[in-house]
Amino acid sequence: MSAPGSVVLGLIVPGLPHPLLAPDASPHWRRIRDAYDQAAARVRQAVEQDGADLLVLYSTQWMSVIGHQVQADPQPVWTHVDPEFHALGSMSYKLRMDADYAAAYAAAARARGLSCRTVAWPGFPIDTGTVVALSLLNPDNRLPATTTSCNMYADRGETVVLAKAARDAIVQGGRRAIAVAVTSLSARMHTRPVAPADDHLSSPKDEEWNQKLLEILSEGRLEDVAQLARTVAHQAHADQKMKAIWWLSALMDQGNRLRGTVHGYGPLWGTGAALVSLAPAATEHGQHEFDEDGVERFLGDAEVLQAPTARAPGGAPGAPAMERGLGRAGPSEVPPSVHVPAPARATAPARPSSAIPTGAIHTDTAPRPVGAYPHARRVGDLLYLSGVGPRQPGTDAIPGGPIRDAQGNPLSYDIVAQTRACIENVRRILEAAGSSLDRVLDVTAFLVDMDRDFAGYNQVYGEVFASVGATRTTLAVRALPTPIAVELKVIAAAGDVDVQKLATGG
Amino acid sequence: MSPTPAQSGQPAQPGTIVAGFLAPHPPHLVYAENPPQNEPRSEGGWEVLRWGYEQVRQRLESLAFDTIVVHSPHWKTVTGHHLLGVPRFRSLSVDPIFPNLFRYHYDLSVDVELAEAIAAEGADAGLVTELMRNPDFRVDYGTIVSCHLARPQWDRPIVGISSNRAYFSFSNEVGEQEMLALGRATRRAIERTGRRAVLLASNSLSHRHFTSEPAVPEDMTAEHPYSHNQYRWDMHVIELMRKGRCRQLLDEMPDFIEQATSECKDGSLTWLLGALGVPDYPATVHAYGTVIGTGNAVVEWLPPDPAPGVAAPGVAAPSVNAVGGAA
Numbered sequence: 001m002s003a004p005g006s007v008v009l010g011l012i013v014p015g016l017p018h019p020l021l022a023p024d025a026s027p028h029w030r031r032i033r034d035a036y037d038q039a040a041a042r043v044r045q046a047v048e049q050d051g052a053d054l055l056v057l058y059s060t061q062w063m064s065v066i067g068h069q070v071q072a073d074p075q076p077v078w079t080h081v082d083p084e085f086h087a088l089g090s091m092s093y094k095l096r097m098d099a100d101y102a103a104a105y106a107a108a109a110r111a112r113g114l115s116c117r118t119v120a121w122p123g124f125p126i127d128t129g130t131v132v133a134l135s136l137l138n139p140d141n142r143l144p145a146t147t148t149s150c151n152m153y154a155d156r157g158e159t160v161v162l163a164k165a166a167r168d169a170i171v172q173g174g175r176r177a178i179a180v181a182v183t184s185l186s187a188r189m190h191t192r193p194v195a196p197a198d199d200h201l202s203s204p205k206d207e208e209w210n211q212k213l214l215e216i217l218s219e220g221r222l223e224d225v226a227q228l229a230r231t232v233a234h235q236a237h238a239d240q241k242m243k244a245i246w247w248l249s250a251l252m253d254q255g256n257r258l259r260g261t262v263h264g265y266g267p268l269w270g271t272g273a274a275l276v277s278l279a280p281a282a283t284e285h286g287q288h289e290f291d292e293d294g295v296e297r298f299l300g301d302a303e304v305l306q307a308p309t310a311r312a313p314g315g316a317p318g319a320p321a322m323e324r325g326l327g328r329a330g331p332s333e334v335p336p337s338v339h340v341p342a343p344a345r346a347t348a349p350a351r352p353s354s355a356i357p358t359g360a361i362h363t364d365t366a367p368r369p370v371g372a373y374p375h376a377r378r379v380g381d382l383l384y385l386s387g388v389g390p391r392q393p394g395t396d397a398i399p400g401g402p403i404r405d406a407q408g409n410p411l412s413y414d415i416v417a418q419t420r421a422c423i424e425n426v427r428r429i430l431e432a433a434g435s436s437l438d439r440v441l442d443v444t445a446f447l448v449d450m451d452r453d454f455a456g457y458n459q460v461y462g463e464v465f466a467s468v469g470a471t472r473t474t475l476a477v478r479a480l481p482t483p484i485a486v487e488l489k490v491i492a493a494a495g496d497v498d499v500q501k502l503a504t505g506g
Numbered sequence: 507m508s509p510t511p512a513q514s515g516q517p518a519q520p521g522t523i524v525a526g527f528l529a530p531h532p533p534h535l536v537y538a539e540n541p542p543q544n545e546p547r548s549e550g551g552w553e554v555l556r557w558g559y560e561q562v563r564q565r566l567e568s569l570a571f572d573t574i575v576v577h578s579p580h581w582k583t584v585t586g587h588h589l590l591g592v593p594r595f596r597s598l599s600v601d602p603i604f605p606n607l608f609r610y611h612y613d614l615s616v617d618v619e620l621a622e623a624i625a626a627e628g629a630d631a632g633l634v635t636e637l638m639r640n641p642d643f644r645v646d647y648g649t650i651v652s653c654h655l656a657r658p659q660w661d662r663p664i665v666g667i668s669s670n671r672a673y674f675s676f677s678n679e680v681g682e683q684e685m686l687a688l689g690r691a692t693r694r695a696i697e698r699t700g701r702r703a704v705l706l707a708s709n710s711l712s713h714r715h716f717t718s719e720p721a722v723p724e725d726m727t728a729e730h731p732y733s734h735n736q737y738r739w740d741m742h743v744i745e746l747m748r749k750g751r752c753r754q755l756l757d758e759m760p761d762f763i764e765q766a767t768s769e770c771k772d773g774s775l776t777w778l779l780g781a782l783g784v785p786d787y788p789a790t791v792h793a794y795g796t797v798i799g800t801g802n803a804v805v806e807w808l809p810p811d812p813a814p815g816v817a818a819p820g821v822a823a824p825s826v827n828a829v830g831g832a833a
Binding site: 062063064079081083084087089090121123124149153188189191193269 | 581586604605636638640646668675676716717798
């Protein structure tokens with residue numbers, strides 16, 4: 001049995017419908033179906049031996065624009081038809097989703113600075129990749145699942161942070177998860193029909209890169225593959241820039257400490273379809289110094305399109321589409337009078353005043369106060385929060401456990417979990433007041449055991465607040481009113497205030 | 507439902523394209539209108555674009571037509587151009603990107619005979635075409651939004667054409683040639699079947715989105731072009747349309763696609779221009795506005811010499827509008 005709060009298995013699986021709908025129409029599709037069946041057996045093994053209790057998917061076929069979306073309908077039902085391969089038939093499904101985990105996943109993503117929401121509308125069009133993967137890996141709905149969209153603009157940083165949010169929720173819920181990247185290796189499909197029996201990789205270059213990637217994956221070197229993503233995307237037809245691999249590796253600790261098994265590989269309508277399982281291992285392959293390191297928090301759009309280095313029609317300066325390397329113009333083309341916009345903004349823009357509460361602020365989304373005080377009070381441009389602990393709204397449960405029992409006997413507790421819950425409560429109160437974590441100006445932290453807890457508290461604090469730049473004071477105190485180890489006192493800018501003007505007195 | 511001239515054999519006279527529209531598909535516009543088919547409710551928003559679509563609706567009231575052919579960026583296919591090939595579809599369309607705004611119950615009929623004719627003409631021109639015959643198929647939301655906004659009565663059959671990925675699989679230039687060929691094939695099929703067809707190209711212009719939306723999606727204080735560059739490109743392209751310089755527009759289209767992240771990369775507008783024979787007459791711009799940062803224009807091409815019987819009895823043509831000149 002694996003430890004709770006861990007990813008017990010990772011899978012890479014293809015999302016085209018052929019192995020589900022027409023496995024026997026082609027020996028190539030049959031091979032992929034057989035590999036899918038092996039992967040499904042591996043899932044059952046993870047349930048029985050490791051106690052796996054959740055499937056978390058990321059599908060390159062579910063595109064999103066407004067941040068990321070997480071599926072939270074407990075039982076989505078539909079008869080789905082693929083927009084391209086409708087002639088292969090229909091896919092009727094009744095899936096089992098874990099709405100609580102999905103909500104925790106989305107909340108953790110927001111806590112890390114991402115835009116993220118759950119979706120649970122009846123009839124929501126679940127993508128082919130998710131339907132195929134869940135139908136073949138989890139045909140009896142033995143495990144609850146959820147699936148995540150692939151944001152069309154997200155690059156590595158955003159995708160890595162998303163995966164870490166998925167992991168936060170796994171840890172928070174004490175789950176034993178199987179992470180599934182629904183993605184092709186190479187993704188170029190045939191542009192003209194081919195007979196199923198004659199299916200083949202649509203590009204020799206794709207085939208070459210697929211083989212390289214499979215060789216590395218078979219050694220369990222998932223992060224090595226993730227580090228290659230940009231190169232592969234330049235040289236071959238990577239599926240959505242290999243975002244799913246970034247996501248999977250970040251969810252599995254961004255290392256190579258894995259055992260890889262390639263269950264099968266072959267063409268699916270010109271794409272490179274591979275089924276690979278990756279299990280945690282005791283040893284790591286080599287000592288690696290990665291070119292691209294981990295990212296803990298999303299700092300907002302890079303606003304690369306605002307850089308004044310390209311031209312609108314007619315030769316006037318404008319903003320280019322630089323993110324994809326489009327339309328770049330040399331520095332000599334930039335006229336001296338071009339407006340240079342402010343650097344990427346970590347602070348959310350000010351909201352209209354009409355939407356912002358004033359005076360004393362109470363909210364049901366935060367733990368109830370233990371005395372006669374509001375959660376926050378607005379005075380002028382500032383929000384003053386009462387001391388915020390880790391207790392959970394509604395239940396008063398303490399993530400990471402209480403520091404003492406009812407008789408006052410000390411208990412073991414997790415300062416990391418308590419600190420995370422504290423910050424989440426701060427976020428809830430700020431959002432109820434129309435503000436946000438990135439508008440925090442000053443933090444006073446109270447710890448009951450500085451020697452024991454400072455490192456864990458400081459690590460979590462840095463994940464969230466390093467980019468915010470708030471001032472901070474940390475104090476050791478003898479006790480707090482409830483059996484908790486940490487409490488935060490926060491001052492933040494109100495949501496309708498321009499933080500930069502506030503800073504300059506403008 | 508109006509009868510289709512070619513349903514009983516050869517048409518009495520060649521068919522024609524009676525009008526073509528650039529008819530973008532932001533689901534926000536349907537959400538803002540609060541039609542009974544859509545589940546979410548709104549307080550309005552994006553009025554200028556919706557007023558533009560009112561002009562389209564009035565124009566269609568003044569035209570005698572029997573089918574609507576729509577090319578949609580949100581039915582994406584790689585292996586060829588696919589066409590709806592089932593007589594009727596009735597289901598729920600939920601936008602996978604903006605499910606909070608668009609959950610629309612649709613009931614539409616398809617002009618299968620014209621779809622088959624377009625597929626055949628396309629194949630004769632060397633294109634890969636395929637009829638979509640699966641009755642469980644869910645019609646893409648781009649098709650539904652454009653058709654609703656242009657003709658909310660749903661009283662004409664439609665032909666739905668997918669957006670082939672030739673631009674993405676090869677290059678903008680290759681994609682453009684592919685879509686022009688499909689447009690010409692569409693025109694030939696309309697003429698051969700005797701249809702009086704209205705064409706809808708369901709793409710926006712500049713297309714970089716904001717990646718967040720306001721708490722109230724219709725909060726218009728948050729709406730503006732994504733960038734000055736996108737806006738400048740949109741105005742340039744619209745000006746070419748207004749002056750009837752569509753050949754130049756096609757010449758510049760690959761640059762527009764790259765520089766303005768244009769949704770024209772999905773081919774709808776180029777298909778329309780191909781079907782219209784690359785118009786050298788002025789278009790009427792009914793509206794321009796942004797939706798979550800993307801540039802959207804509602805534009806009409808009325809061929810100068812349509813076949814007799816253009817105006818339906820007792821229906822006035824739309825009035826002059828403020829943006830695009832005389833209608």
